[in-house]
Structure formats: C-alpha cells, structure tokens
C-alpha cells in the first residue's frame with residue numbers, strides 16, 4: 135500500500151464528510167446544542183446539595199430562649215422558615231400537602247428546662263424523601279454538637295475540656311456535589327454524543343445507496359473508517375470544549391490541573407467513543423437500529439459503570455472489573471483527577487492505556503466487519 | 510481482437526432463489542453491449558458481479574483481464590459503474606461529488622479537479638453549477654453520475670438503466686455521449702427497458718428469468734426471431750383468435766394500439782381482405798420493419814412456453 139495514496143483517500147473521505155456536515159444544519163445544531171442542554175438540565179438535576187428546605191416552626195414556649203434557638207436554626211441556607219403554626223398536628227398537615235419537609239417543635243417550658251441543663255426540642259422530618267431526611271438528621275446532630283459546645287463555653291468559659299473534631303474538605307471546600315458530579319456528567323454526555331455522531335454515518339450511506347457507488351471504487355475499508363472518524367473528531371472536540379467551558383462558567387467547577395493533560399486524555403476518550411459509534415454503524419444497516427444501539431451502548435455504561443454516580447469501590451468485584459472496558463469510567467477518573475485535584479499525571483497512565491486499547495479494538499472491529507461487497 | 514469481458518456459466522443465488530442461471534458471453538473492446546430483460550430478469554445482478562460488487566455463486570467472469578471473484582480490486586480500477594439507483598451524494602454539488610469520487614480512485618487533488626472539470630464539460634455540465642445533485646433534474650443528474658463513473662478513465666463502463674425516467678430529449682443526449690465513448694475505445698455495457706435505445710447497441714443480449722436466451726446484433730436478432738414479413742394492422746373489431754387461424758399467418762401479437770401479424774407468404778392486400786372479412790372496421794395494413802420489441806415479444810413468448 136502506497137502511504138501517500140492512502141492519505142489522499144482518507145482526506146478525500148474526510149473532506150466529503152465535512153461537507154455533509156456543512157450542509158446539514160440540523161445535525162450541527164443538534165451536535166452543539168444537545169450537550170449544552172444536557173449539561174444544564176442534568177447539572178441542576180443532580181445537584182444533591184440540599185438547601186432551602188421548607189421548614190415550619192412550632193414554638194409553644196415563646197421565650198427569648200426559644201426564639202433564639204429558632205432563629206439560630208433557620209439562619210443558614212439549609213432551612214427556610216415557611217410558616218409558624220400552633221401544633222405538631224398542623225406540621226403533619228403541611229407535610230402531607232407538600233408545603234414543608236421539616237418541623238421544629240419547641241415544647242412549652244423549653245426555656246425553663248434549658249436553664250436546668252435539660253433543654254429538649256423535637257425535629258420532625260418528612261422521610262418519604264430519604265435524601266432530604268438523612269441530610270436533615272445529619273445536620274441536626276451537627277447542630278446539637280455546636281449548640282452544646284456553645285452552652286458549655288457560656289457556663290464554664292475556657293475551663294471546659296472540649297473535644298472538637300473539625301473536618302476540612304479538600305478540593306471541594308463547600309462539599310458541593312456539582313463539583314464532583316459534573317466531570318462524570320461531562321463523560322456521560324460526551325459518550326452519548328460521540329457514539330451517536332458516528333453511529334449514523336455508515337448506516338446513512340447504506341440507506342442513501344451511496345455505499346454501492348463507494349464499493350465500486352477501490353477505496354479501502356480502513357480509509358472509509360478513518361475518513362469518517364476525522365471530521366467527527368473535530369465536532370466532538372468542539373462539543374467537549376463547549377461543555378467544559380460551561381462547567382466552569384455555570385457550575386463553577388475548577389480546572390486545577392494541566393490543560394494539556396486534559397486535552398490529551400479527552401482526545402483519547404473521544405477517539406475511543408467515536409470508534410465505538412463507527413463499529414455500531416458498520417454493524418447496523420439502517421439509522422434506526424444504529425441510533426438505538428448507540429444510545430443503549432453508550433448511555434447505560436457511562437451512567438452506571440463509570441463511577442459517575444455509583445462509586446466503583448462499592449460494586450461487586452465482577453462489575454468492578456467490567457468497568458475497565460467502559461471508556462467513560464476512565465474519563466471520569468481522569469477528569470476528576472485533573473480538574474479537581476491537579477493530580478500527578480502518573481495516575482492517568484492506566485486510563486490513557488485503557489482508552490487507547492479500547493479505541494484500537496473498536497477501529498479494528500469496525501474495519502474488519504466492514505463488508506466490501508453487496509452480497 | 511480479444512474480448513474485454515468474458516463470462517462463462519455465471520450463476521448467482523440469493524438463498525434458494527436463483528437470480529442468474531449459467532450465463533455465458535463475451536464483449537469486445539469498444540463495443541456497445543446492450544442488456545435487455547423484464548424487471549427482475551437479473552440484469553443488475555449480472556452488472557454488479559462484473560463490477561466486483563457481488564461474488565458469483567458459480568461460473569467465472571473476467572473484466573479487462575481481472576477475475577471478478579479473485580481480483581475485485583483490479584476490476585474496480587478498470588471499470589466505471591453507474592448504478593440503477595442514483596447513488597452520488599444529493600447534498601453535494603457536481604464538482605464536490607466528482608472531487609470525492611476522484612479521491613476514492615486515488616487521483617491526487619489537483620489532477621482530479623482538472624479531470625472533473627473536463628468530464629463535466631464532456632457531459633454538458635458546468636463545473637461551477639451551484640446546484641446540489643439532489644436539486645438537479647433527472648437527466649442532468651444521470652449525466653453527472655456518468656461523469657463520476659468515467660473519472661478514472663476506465664476501459665469499461667457499466668451503465669444500469671442510465672435513462673430510466675428521463676425525457677426523450679435527455680435520452681438522446683445521453684446516447685450521443687455513449688456513442689462518443691465507444692468511438693474513443695471505451696467499452697459500454699448498458700441495460701435498458703427502452704427497445705428503441707437497444708437499436709443503438711452493437712450487440713444485444715436478452716435476459717429472461719436469469720438466463721441469457723438470445724444474443725446478437727439487432728438485425729441478426731430480428732432475422733433469427735422475427736422471420737417472414739411483418740405487417741402492422743390497425744382498426745377496430747380485430748379478432749386475434751381468428752387471425753391466428755388464417756392460412757400463412759405464423760404470429761399475431763398485440764402491438765401498441767393495433768396488432769403485429771407475421772407470416773411468410775402473406776401480402777398486405779390478402780391480409781387486409783381477411784381482417785375485414787372477420788369483422789374488422791377501418792382496417793389499415795402496412796408492411797413494417799421488425800423492431801427489437803417484436804424480437805423481445807417473440808423470445809419472451811417462446812421462453813415462457815418452453
């Protein structure tokens with residue numbers, strides 16, 4: 135094989151694909167709009183940070199102590215006082231109607247009991263929303279500790295022997311779930327987009343009938359595959375940069391590590407997923423089948439087996455091993471390492487290796503399974 | 510002079526269905542070879558095998574010295590192919606399409622652009638036509654497809670129903686180009702449904718249900734399959750059954766609005782007399798030259814009877 139002729143044909147193919155894209159406004163719009171929409175939608179949906187929880191207050195005591203407690207409780211962003219009612223019964227009514235999720239009940243005599251060192255209040259939580267409930271309960275116990283420390287200091291001053299365990303959250307000081315989740319989200323969105331982009335290209339040639347004309351020329355299978363890969367790599371890279379920019383602008387996700395490393399690992403990841411799409415496209419002869427195969431084979435693994443929401447460490451062993459063949463898993467890991475921790479590049483070695491292997495296997499499969507005749 | 514296409518006992522099965530049954534023929538260099546047959550006769554299948562697009566199930570075929578089964582790559586460099594269904598890219602312009610296919614044939618960019626421009630001129634198209642192929646009228650689009658098939662200067666071009674659904678004027682233009690190609694030494698293998706077009710071919714093969722049932726020059730075919738004198742009969746109240754029983758009449762076939770009647774010892778006067786005697790009115794009988802349509806009818810009738 136003459137390498138110069140090879141390049142001529144790959145570029146002829148790539149140029150043609152690029153022109154198709156140029157003529158196809160809808161696809162370009164879809165390719166650039168969809169990731170943005172997905173990121174924003176999912177970004178807000180997966181923000182597990184729970185704040186502004188609608189809270190009702192039942193203050194049966196009505197003393198300076200009780201009011202101080204109530205105002206302290208609702209002073210942060212976590213709870214938002216939406217109503218003050220007369221009894222615990224009414225709190226339940228508001229729960230059922232969905233107006234509130236938390237009720238703080240300060241019983242009559244709280245102020246008096248507090249002076250005796252025995253202040254008790256009740257916190258009602260609507261636990262049908264377990265996520266909110268557990269975060270409220272953990273907040274309540276933290277609140278307990280703070281309050282008691284404060285009281286001890288008031289009574290004993292600095293003589294008090296207090297133990298205080300202070301946690302400091304590194305890399306994500308405000309412990310915002312978005313910061314952790316957005317890299318995973320980017321990997322998931324990009325997996326889907328890249329696979330779908332290329333999945334249609336070969337199937338389209340079959341449907342249009344142009345495959346017959348293509349087969350009548352001496353163009354090689356690898357030339358077709360590579361020629362189709364190139365332009366879509368450009369599109370996918372544009373998508374990825376767009377999504378990364380959005381992640382930092384809209385969700386405040388930092389990029390602490392090296393931009394070069396980020397682009398490098400992104401290149402490998404996109405080559406892997408685009409090749410996956412090409413393989414699907416070669417196997418499916420119509421765009422319907424290709425779209426469905428692309429959606430299922432990219433979305434499920436990148437959502438469930440990438441470590442994006444479900445931690446891989448908690449999975450059963452066989453599943454953990456399986457995650458190695460999910461490109462998104464390596465991309466999620468690498469993105470978090472680069473963006474959040476500015477990790478040493480050596481931790482990316484495994485990811486890079488896995489992505490390269492995946493891309494090569496897919497390219498070889500796509501080329502091998504590419505028919506060279508009609509029947 | 511040696512044959513450029515040699516086909517021996519060619520067969521093609523799709524599952525249990527046999528689309529091509531033991532076809533053998535040769536085509537000479539520079540010849541215009543016509544392939545005729547009803548829908549589903551196996552014309553496209555034969556062409557696809559000869560272009561290396563399908564593997565034969567049996568028999569052998571070689572084109573320009575390359576065996577289609579073992580050297581499809583060699584075949585692809587030597588032949589141009591224009592498929593029955595328009596299969597260039599409808600969203601690209603003429604020039605963009607040719608640019609791409611030229612690249613697929615390994616022509617360097619500059620060379621293929623020059624070649625594309627020249628070819629577009631030859632088929633009466635302009636290199637800077639801004640229309641996409643999808644927006645062109647059928648006849649123009651077919652000429653573009655022909656130019657695409659000629660990009661790499663093939664020795665043989667296969668044209669599968671190149672004029673289907675194209676108006677008569679555009680068909681004539683197309684055939685002028687085909688003749689020019691043949692004059693310059695390119696072998697043209699063409700299928701068509703139009704019998705008048707088949708008259709332009711040097712030789713014509715007739716396919717019925719996957720078998721090649723006749724192959725000759727148009728005049729040879731007529732001599733062999735439409736012997737005797739042929740009369741066109743027009744009028745009303747024509748009684749086909751009675752006419753068949755007339756002395757001297759060998760064949761009666763519906764043809765256009767009237768009948769074609771054949772027989773050795775007939776004359777126009779005797780025939781018109783007889784037709785009137787059997788209830789024909791406004792009868793007009795003229796001796797006419799047999800057409801390939803007559804050949805086709807005769808051969809098809811014989812094949813389905815046998």
Ligand SMILES: Nc1ncnc2c1ncn2[C@@H]1O[C@H](COP(=O)(O)OP(=O)(O)OP(=O)(O)O)[C@@H](O)[C@H]1O
Nearest residue numbers: 509523528546547548549550551552553554555593
């Ligand atoms: N890939 C295929 N798989 C199965 N059957 C096929 C295939 N291609 C063609 N056939 C069948 O083989 C027969 C011959 O088809 P072919 O296309 O060669 O006919 P044709 O003479 O070109 O007809 P037309 O004038 O309609 O183009 C048809 O019955 C067709 O259905």
Ligand SMILES: [Mg+2]
Nearest residue numbers: 552553554593
């Ligand atoms: Mg056909």
